[in-house]
Amino acid sequence: MATDHLSTTFAALADPTRRAILARLSQGEASVTELAKPFDLSLPGVSKHLKVLQRAGLITQGRSAQWRPCRLEVGRLKEASEWVGEYQRFWDESFQRLDEVLQDLIKEEKKKNDGKGSQDNAQD
Amino acid sequence: MTEKGVRTMPKTEYVIEPGKQEIVTTTVLDAPRELVFKAYTDPKLFAQWWGPRRYEIKIDKFDSRAGGEWRVIHKGDDGAEYAFRGVNHDVVAPERICATFEFEGVPGHVALQTATFEPIGNKTKLVAQIVFQSVMDRDGMVASGMEEGSDESMERLAELLEKLSKDKSGR
Numbered sequence: 001m002a003t004d005h006l007s008t009t010f011a012a013l014a015d016p017t018r019r020a021i022l023a024r025l026s027q028g029e030a031s032v033t034e035l036a037k038p039f040d041l042s043l044p045g046v047s048k049h050l051k052v053l054q055r056a057g058l059i060t061q062g063r064s065a066q067w068r069p070c071r072l073e074v075g076r077l078k079e080a081s082e083w084v085g086e087y088q089r090f091w092d093e094s095f096q097r098l099d100e101v102l103q104d105l106i107k108e109e110k111k112k113n114d115g116k117g118s119q120d121n122a123q124d
Numbered sequence: 125m126t127e128k129g130v131r132t133m134p135k136t137e138y139v140i141e142p143g144k145q146e147i148v149t150t151t152v153l154d155a156p157r158e159l160v161f162k163a164y165t166d167p168k169l170f171a172q173w174w175g176p177r178r179y180e181i182k183i184d185k186f187d188s189r190a191g192g193e194w195r196v197i198h199k200g201d202d203g204a205e206y207a208f209r210g211v212n213h214d215v216v217a218p219e220r221i222c223a224t225f226e227f228e229g230v231p232g233h234v235a236l237q238t239a240t241f242e243p244i245g246n247k248t249k250l251v252a253q254i255v256f257q258s259v260m261d262r263d264g265m266v267a268s269g270m271e272e273g274s275d276e277s278m279e280r281l282a283e284l285l286e287k288l289s290k291d292k293s294g295r
Contacts, residue, residue: 006263010142087147088138090176091252095134095151097173101163102155 005057009076012056017041018049022072025059029069145262149252157241157248161218164188164239170196179206190215194223210234225254233261 012018021035036046050070053059057076062069136151153160163169167186175181179198184207186194195209210224213236222238235256242249256262 007259010263014142087140088136091138091149092136093176094174095136095153097177098160098163099134099153099155101169101172102153102159105159105162105169106155 005076005079008056009058009079012052012058015049015052018053021046021049021053021070022058022077025070025072029062029071031067031069035070140262143259145257145259146253146255147262149254151250152244153248153250154246155248156246157243158218160241160248160250161221164221165215165217185209188212188215188221210237233257235261 013022017039020039024030024035024038032043032046032050035050036043039046041049050059050061054061058073059070060073062071134151134153136149139148139150163173165188167183167188170186171181171183174196175198179200182197182199184195184197186192186196188194190212192212192215193209194212195207198206198208200206207228209226209228212221212223214220214222218241220238220240222236225235225237226233233256235254237252237254239250239252242251
């Protein structure tokens with residue numbers, strides 16, 4: 001099920017360098033050397049990160065001989081973002097409704113208080 | 125971003141860290157905390173806001189005292205019902221509600237949720253923490269409600285990355 005992918009995806013995303021690599025790849029494909037440059041990492045160091053990302057299905061690496069470009073695979077990221085999105089949708093909508101309920105309550109109380117004339121704000 | 129109403133949506137922050145068993149949700153509501161607490165503990169009010177609008181909500185049990193049971197059912201347009209239940213462990217007016225939570229569709233996976241209400245002037249900071257029994261439970265719960273994929277999800281991709289960066293970077 002999606003859940004297993006999600007664990008792998010989230011584990012791969014748990015590292016800031018790997019997220020930076022993904023952010024770079026979201027602008028277009030890049031070679032391993034290009035990816036290593038901004039990170040002060042050795043090529044084997046970058047390769048290790050790339051392997052994790054590849055295993056999680058987040059990127060693929062081209063086959064063409066020397067310049068084996070890395071490419072972002074949006075499917076898995078989409079799945080992860082959909083997962084987060086579903087939870088957010090539930091609560092965003094709930095909180096929006098809660099806000100409406102609260103504003104109605106505030107209005108009601110105001111009306112009640114105004115009706116009574118000037119009184120202190122104490123409520124039970 | 126504003127919806128069609130006059131008011132803007134409460135701004136909510138979600139912290140869902142990779143490999144953890146919890147989700148922490150923080151929002152600021154424009155109302156005193158006594159009212160927020162009331163909206164959480166009065167079944168008539170609760171039924172007006174909990175969950176997406178597209179579900180009809182039915183309150184089966186709602187005993188807002190420590191030890192009291194709650195059971196709430198969401199009914200979709202297609203007639204499908206989703207029931208949730210639990211027990212209120214601790215209800216401290218107007219500060220905190222701590223309760224168990226179980227989706228009856230996946231029985232046996234019980235989470236513990238704690239909502240705390242903190243006054244900020246006339247507003248209320250609401251922090252809702254939900255702790256699952258395992259990382260799989262956490263990731264699975266929401267995945268089970270994922271059937272209706274959305275097209276806007278690509279937009280959230282950047283947000284997701286940004287959020288995850290915020291959670292972990294610099295540690």
